[in-house]
Amino acid sequence: MPIEGDEEVKRTNEIGMAIPLLDAIDIQDKDITADALLTQRKLADYLCLDRKAHYHFTVKGNQLGLFQDIQLYFQDRQEPDFIACDPPDHGRIETRKIWTTTELNDYLDFPHVGQAFVIERESIEKKSGEYSHDIAYGITSRTPQQADAQRVLSINRGHWTIENSCHYILDWNFDEDRSRIRTGYGPENISRLRRFAIGAIKSKGVRSVAQKMRELTCNVRLVFDYLRMTKNSCVLARL
Numbered sequence: 001m002p003i004e005g006d007e008e009v010k011r012t013n014e015i016g017m018a019i020p021l022l023d024a025i026d027i028q029d030k031d032i033t034a035d036a037l038l039t040q041r042k043l044a045d046y047l048c049l050d051r052k053a054h055y056h057f058t059v060k061g062n063q064l065g066l067f068q069d070i071q072l073y074f075q076d077r078q079e080p081d082f083i084a085c086d087p088p089d090h091g092r093i094e095t096r097k098i099w100t101t102t103e104l105n106d107y108l109d110f111p112h113v114g115q116a117f118v119i120e121r122e123s124i125e126k127k128s129g130e131y132s133h134d135i136a137y138g139i140t141s142r143t144p145q146q147a148d149a150q151r152v153l154s155i156n157r158g159h160w161t162i163e164n165s166c167h168y169i170l171d172w173n174f175d176e177d178r179s180r181i182r183t184g185y186g187p188e189n190i191s192r193l194r195r196f197a198i199g200a201i202k203s204k205g206v207r208s209v210a211q212k213m214r215e216l217t218c219n220v221r222l223v224f225d226y227l228r229m230t231k232n233s234c235v236l237a238r239l
Helices: 004-023 043-050 062-077 148-176 188-203 209-217 218-227
Strands: 032-035 054-059 083-087 092-101 115-127 131-140
Touching: 004 043, 004 148, 004 188, 032 148, 032 188, 054 062, 054 115, 054 148, 062 131, 062 188, 083 148, 092 148, 115 148, 188 209, 209 218
Parallel strands: 032 054
Antiparallel strands: 054 131, 083 092, 092 115, 115 131
């Protein structure tokens, strides 16, 4: 049975973990994507003001006023700003449509909004004919001059591509599906730490995450060099 205040504690822990982890990497002018739980004003200020980066946030019911404002605006949407149709290479036909607007920038109760958007996804399984349809709302600090509708859609898709591919790497390298950490916030917190570790390794452009993890495991000092967390970090650690 949920304890009163659990969601607030969970949200606080998420923000508390996200900012220190981002402190360790160069994110200037990068797009930082996040799911709805991290769609928070504090994180937006940190990214845009402190780190000169950009956010790409999903908006759901945990930011109810923000969600309802965007949903209402796009309720009577006309022709989409961009349509992406995927070839049926993986046994399904997918179509994504995106609508964007800057008309809500000064109205929404959220800092640094460059544009709001809604993405509609339709998918048909070729063999079964099963049809699925979902709609996602979001905001980004990038203006249309910095990111048109096609790029906003691409950033959004990139977020879920990373999420999906990361699960395979997590299971292969950490055997996460058989993890015995099962109580409280332990499973979620350790999963996010593992995802950060994988993201930090992949950001260096390595060919094999597993091989690099083995190298770093055998040399603790190399971990700090790799993340450039010491003043005299070895230049070779980035290779």
